[in-house]
Amino acid sequence: MSSAISVRRLTKDFHVGLRGVKLRAVDDLSLEVPRGQVYGLLGPNGCGKSTTLKVVLGLVSATSGEVSLLGEPYASPGARRRIGFLPEAPYFHKFLSGRELVRYCARLSGVVPSDLGSAVEKALALASMTTAADRPVGTYSKGMLQRIGFAQAVVHDPELVILDEPTAGVDPIGSAAIGDMIRAMRDKGKTIVLCSHLLGQVEQVCDRVAIMDRGKLVLEGRVEDVLARRDRHVLTVEALTPAARAAAEAALQSHGAVLTSVTHPRRSLEDLFRELVTGSRDA
Numbered sequence: 001m002s003s004a005i006s007v008r009r010l011t012k013d014f015h016v017g018l019r020g021v022k023l024r025a026v027d028d029l030s031l032e033v034p035r036g037q038v039y040g041l042l043g044p045n046g047c048g049k050s051t052t053l054k055v056v057l058g059l060v061s062a063t064s065g066e067v068s069l070l071g072e073p074y075a076s077p078g079a080r081r082r083i084g085f086l087p088e089a090p091y092f093h094k095f096l097s098g099r100e101l102v103r104y105c106a107r108l109s110g111v112v113p114s115d116l117g118s119a120v121e122k123a124l125a126l127a128s129m130t131t132a133a134d135r136p137v138g139t140y141s142k143g144m145l146q147r148i149g150f151a152q153a154v155v156h157d158p159e160l161v162i163l164d165e166p167t168a169g170v171d172p173i174g175s176a177a178i179g180d181m182i183r184a185m186r187d188k189g190k191t192i193v194l195c196s197h198l199l200g201q202v203e204q205v206c207d208r209v210a211i212m213d214r215g216k217l218v219l220e221g222r223v224e225d226v227l228a229r230r231d232r233h234v235l236t237v238e239a240l241t242p243a244a245r246a247a248a249e250a251a252l253q254s255h256g257a258v259l260t261s262v263t264h265p266r267r268s269l270e271d272l273f274r275e276l277v278t279g280s281r282d283a
Helices: 048-055 097-109 113-126 142-154 174-189 199-205 222-227 241-245 269-276
Strands: 005-016 021-031 038-042 066-068 085-087 160-164 189-194 208-213 218-221 234-238 258-263
Touching: 005 048, 021 038, 021 048, 021 218, 038 048, 038 174, 038 199, 048 066, 048 160, 048 189, 048 241, 085 142, 085 241, 097 113, 113 174, 142 160, 142 174, 174 189, 174 199, 199 269, 208 222, 208 269, 218 222, 218 269, 222 269
Parallel strands: 038 189, 038 208, 085 160, 160 189
Antiparallel strands: 005 021, 005 066, 208 218, 234 258
């Protein structure tokens, strides 16, 4: 089975100013997003992650490289129909109700009329927005706007959902609710790409992470693997006497202590992030 997203040697340059100076936003990036997982794309502001997502979605053309979505060319109509997207700062028509907005997006996404009503209600229920669905969007809080944005992104039952900073400006309760929605989508077999600065949430919901810095990929792998400290070990011991503790590992058996497990301690994703990136490079 092909990857949900395949990026090979992607480079994106922007021309800055009248002299044609090039700003390299993405530099020879290659990564694979497996299907059926939550994939975290991380990095400081200006590292190129949002540009990468825009290229993947066909909103920005690549300078060089290859991108495919769900086994199809990334800009093809067939691929786009199978994707849901929540941008970092979505703007919705304030005069529409939440239900009208999701219904409108469902029609734009090709949901057939016979399935329209049920698709809208399922998306609203998944986003926990059924109760507030008939209120104007202009009356929604920041957390409610993000949840209704999530509903419009998934109303057409996409195979791949891309969320760019879905918890930006959302309080901890709203952030936890969005985390639950992401897990629910994964449980349905969907692939979710999550771009977020809330590293604690990424650590809790993501299966794999990629960290970018200055347009380059600096680390990629399973969350459990990248956070494990392989250069250190934790020994869990039963019946440890003071004498055995002083004698250390080599003498544990002779003192009657039982070694029950050897594990690798974990650092937090935030600590790892700070070790790998050099900071913001906002233009």
